[in-house]
Amino acid sequence: MAQSVPGPDTKTKLSDDYVRMVARDAFFWAWPIVNVHNRRVAFGGLPHPMLLGGVLPVGPANSLTMLTDYIDPAERAVACPNQDVVYGNGIVALDQSPVVLQVPDFGDRFWVVQVVDSRTDSIAELGSMYGTQAGFYLLVGPNWVGAVPPGIRRVFASQTGTGVVIPRVFREDTDEDLKAVQSVIGRIGLYPVAQFDGRVKLTDWRQVPAVPNAADSGGGETRWVPPETFLDSLPAALADAKPLPGESARYAQVLAVVDAAAHDAHLREVFEQAVAEADRELVEPLFEFRNYGRQLPHHWSTIANGACFGTDYFTRTAVAKSNIFVNKPNETQYFYQDLDRDGARLCGAGRYALTFAPGALPPVKGFWSLTLYNEHHFFEPNALGRYSVGTKSKSLRFAEDGSLTIHVQPQSPGAENEGNWLPAPSDGASAFSLYIRAYWPEPAAMDGRWTPPAVVRVE
Structure with a gap:
């Protein structure tokens, strides 16, 4: 008969250095889990x-x-938003109830509904690339047991009780398409299974009230994982996200240290100092795209396991820090850039050109875009109100040979090129980043056969 393996002795005295080591490690790998947990705490109890x-x-x-x-460009809760799609957002508490996701017929319009657990791993396949049919889909929590109501097309199960649902619906940069998309998004819905009656529920999202927000992020993303509250948030976050295979010992070690620190003022101080240092030294540097990912030609980088990180703790935390809630690679492939062709930091003092050779646009079945983000990974205000260009853009002009050049600079490149202009920060000292999204990518965009062209500084 197999004997159980003993875990940490909860009555033993712990050394400061051991507590410091465990705290730093836990802060790094649990950062995304606590991030999502804290979003649920912040929003889950809202009245409407x-x-x-x-x-x-x-x-x-x-x-x-x-x-x-x-x-809106003023959004600061999720870094690296895009202006390619109409977004939705919902926090699911599957430990309270299964929920029904209502999906309309999108016709030939690109769409994808992302559903991730508290590890930011995808738990559903819903979108153009899956040939998903209109209808009703059920999201359930871990160990759910129950009868699936008639009329449900498919059930998706989460490994955590907390999750996030983010619909993305493409729209073109025209007033006509903005009007046309309203009837489609009005048929997207999410509600507890007890409210399901098999009938499509319509919502006029234009009636959603706007309320003030007293929070001030100082230009950057909301601080979803403050080091000073990490010790108190971690037990509940881990209780919701049960250990993956092989993680039980890691969980037991961390929770034993957390319990000791919660009952000992000195160890709490050691723990909190350690996570503050880990925030500065381990997590904060991963905000810069050039510090992680698969390295590509011309200083571009990408990831191959977005929203399916598993136990790749490094990439999961890096992505959560820099651009949380990415799609799976077969849904959207991402390409990141902080540097020009010569390795210098992109900044408002420079003028840059990005030229796609004839026939060498991002290979997609859906669409593509190029977005500019400021030093905080948000939109930089500009007179055109233009933050991305791509398939949606009606202003782009191709050269006679079929190539496409995007001008990235603070000042207009001239009337003849203004349609291909992506405005950069006007402050010469301000750093910025470029970001390519390939929605429903072709295999070449995922396996490395296609990579973005160099960002060339124009003298």
Whole structure:
């Protein structure tokens, strides 16, 4: 008969250095889990769907709030938003109830509904690339047992009780398409299974009220994982996200140290100092795209396991820090750039050109975009109100040979090139990053046969 393996002795005295080591390690690998947990704490108890600060779609747990247009540039809750799609957002509490996701017929319009657990791993396949049919889908929590209501097309199970649902619906940069997309997004829904009656529920998302937001992020993303509250948040976050295979010993070690620190003022001080150092030394550097990922020609980088990180703790935390809630690679492939062709940091003092050779646009079945982010990974205000270009853009002009050059600079490149202009920060000292999204990518965009062209500084 196999004997159980003993875990940490909870009555033993712990050394400061041991507590410090465990705290730093835990802060790094649990950072995304606590991030999502804290979003649920912040929004899950709201009374109704709303636009927080007039820009952020949030609402009570097990509900959805949709935007009706591109996200507002003032949004600061999720770094690296895009202006390619109409977003929705919902926190699910599957430990409270299974939820029904209502999917309309999108026709030939690109769409994907991302559903991730608290590890930011995808738990569902819903979108154009899957040939998903209109209808009703059920999201359930771990160990759920129950009868699937008639009319449900498919059930998706999460390994955690907490999750995030993010619909993305493509729209072109025209007033006509903005009007046309309203009837489609009005048929997207998310609600507890007890409210399911087999009938499509319609919502006019234009009626969602805007409410003030007193939080001030100082220009950067909301601090979802403050080191000073990590010790108190971690037990509940890990209780919701049960250990993956092979993680039980890691969990036991961490929770033993957390319990000791919670009952000993000195060890708490050691723990909190260690996580503050880990935040500065381990996590903060991963905000810069050039510090992680698969390295590509011309200083571009990418990832191959977005939203399916498993126990790749490094990439999961790096992505959560720099651009959380990425899609799976077969849904969207991402390419990141902080540097020009010569390895110098992109900044407002420079003028840059990005030229796609004839026939060498990002290979996609859906669409592609190039977005510029400021030093905080958010949009930089500009007179054109243009933050990305790509398939959606009607202004782009190709050269006679079929090539496409995007001009990235603070000042207009001239009337003849203004349609291909992606405005950069006007402050010469301001750093910025470029970011290519290939929605529903062809295999060449995922296996390395296609990579983005160099970002050339124009003298």
